[in-house]
Amino acid sequence: MTNEQASSTPAAQAATRAADAVDGTAVAFAAVTKTFGHVRAVDGIDLRIRRGETVALLGRNGAGKSTTINLLLGLDTPDSGRVRLFDGTPERAVGAGRVGAMLQDGRPVPRVTIRELVDFVARTYPRPLPVDEALALAGLTDLAGRRADRLSGGQAQRVRFAVALAGNPELIVLDEPTAALDVEAREAFWDSMRGYARRGNTVLFSTHYLEEADTHADRIVVVDSGRILADGTADELKRAAGGTTVSFDLAGGSSEGLAALPGVTSVEIRGDRAHVRSDDSDATVRALAERDAVRRLQVAPVSLNEAFLTLTRASAARTAQDAHSLEMSR
Numbered sequence: 360m361t362n363e364q365a366s367s368t369p370a371a372q373a374a375t376r377a378a379d380a381v382d383g384t385a386v387a388f389a390a391v392t393k394t395f396g397h398v399r400a401v402d403g404i405d406l407r408i409r410r411g412e413t414v415a416l417l418g419r420n421g422a423g424k425s426t427t428i429n430l431l432l433g434l435d436t437p438d439s440g441r442v443r444l445f446d447g448t449p450e451r452a453v454g455a456g457r458v459g460a461m462l463q464d465g466r467p468v469p470r471v472t473i474r475e476l477v478d479f480v481a482r483t484y485p486r487p488l489p490v491d492e493a494l495a496l497a498g499l500t501d502l503a504g505r506r507a508d509r510l511s512g513g514q515a516q517r518v519r520f521a522v523a524l525a526g527n528p529e530l531i532v533l534d535e536p537t538a539a540l541d542v543e544a545r546e547a548f549w550d551s552m553r554g555y556a557r558r559g560n561t562v563l564f565s566t567h568y569l570e571e572a573d574t575h576a577d578r579i580v581v582v583d584s585g586r587i588l589a590d591g592t593a594d595e596l597k598r599a600a601g602g603t604t605v606s607f608d609l610a611g612g613s614s615e616g617l618a619a620l621p622g623v624t625s626v627e628i629r630g631d632r633a634h635v636r637s638d639d640s641d642a643t644v645r646a647l648a649e650r651d652a653v654r655r656l657q658v659a660p661v662s663l664n665e666a667f668l669t670l671t672r673a674s675a676a677r678t679a680q681d682a683h684s685l686e687m688s689r
């Protein structure tokens with residue numbers, strides 16, 4: 360089923376447009392699936408992104424991020440469900456220049472300068488950004504006269520960002536935009552991206568760098584096996600994954616019974632130090648105090664890395680269990 364076919368009657372379309380205008384929706388996925396052979400790359404995704412939000416898409420290799428992005432951009436059509444951008448189909452939003460994209464496989468264009476390339480792309484859109492502005496936003500003002508096919512990885516990435524901005528899009532979609540960039544180039548890239556987001560635009564980016572999601576996204580969507588595992592702020596994800604790490608010196612004492620203390624979800628002993636994951640750190644700390652086990656006590660929220668691993672490992676275990684059950688039922 361295509362997005363057009365899924366958009367039903369004119370009355371339903373008008374109702375959706377009115378709803379989008381009122382609630383400021385930039386992206387809406389409704390029960391979207393996409394299968395390649397036996398692989399369910401996207402498996403029933405419901406997702407709504409409001410205008411002005413910066414959203415990070417996180418997931419392991421093969422989780423379904425690129426497929427989700429391709430469906431969003433209309434580069435692929437869902438097997439079922441519906442994708443809407445602003446008040447219409449992805450094809451319409453992209454054609455109107457409302458969406459810019461920076462995908463993983465952009466190739467340099469031979470012989471032209473950076474300015475010529477951005478200018479050429481801008482001319483294909485109805486309401487482009489002035490070329491100088493696109494170049495400035497992407498941090499390319501000083502490089503504008505350089506040939507676009509003779510650049511470092513970081514510079515080439517910035518050119519792709521400028522090309523994505525050229526049509527003056529309201530939504531920009533970035534598939535692993537900082538892959539293979541050094542720390543300085545990554546920082547420069549995120550400065551540019553924030554400048555664009557501050558104008559009230561919507562950003563969706565996928566990344567494997569969790570700290571980038573933590574620092575730059577208003578909201579994080581974790582996908583695994585084509586499904587949304589978690590959707591919230593970085594703090595909400597950290598809480599959902601088991602909250603807090605309480606660590607302390609054992610000082611020769613026993614670690615026995617720690618797993619049974621209130622709030623404790625897991626225990627790890629490294630050397631003479633215990634690291635206890637807790638979803639109720641107040642109760643855990645009180646119980647530790649009663650055991651007189653509070654030497655060099657530290658209480659800290661779990662990192663986004665830990666939260667991500669907790670969420671995706673639980674999902675992998677469920678997938679393995681489902682596969683086992685299916686096998687047994689045959």
Ligand SMILES: Nc1ncnc2c1ncn2[C@@H]1O[C@H](COP(=O)(O)OP(=O)(O)OP(=O)(O)O)[C@@H](O)[C@H]1O
Pocket residue numbers: 395396398399400418419420421422423424425426427
């Ligand atoms: N064109 C295709 N043909 C067959 N299988 C595909 C195709 N595109 C994606 N897949 C499969 O769908 C699943 C999701 O892939 P996808 O590229 O969306 O993951 P991803 O989260 O972007 O991964 P990565 O982080 O490695 O880029 C994978 O199992 C992949 O092998």
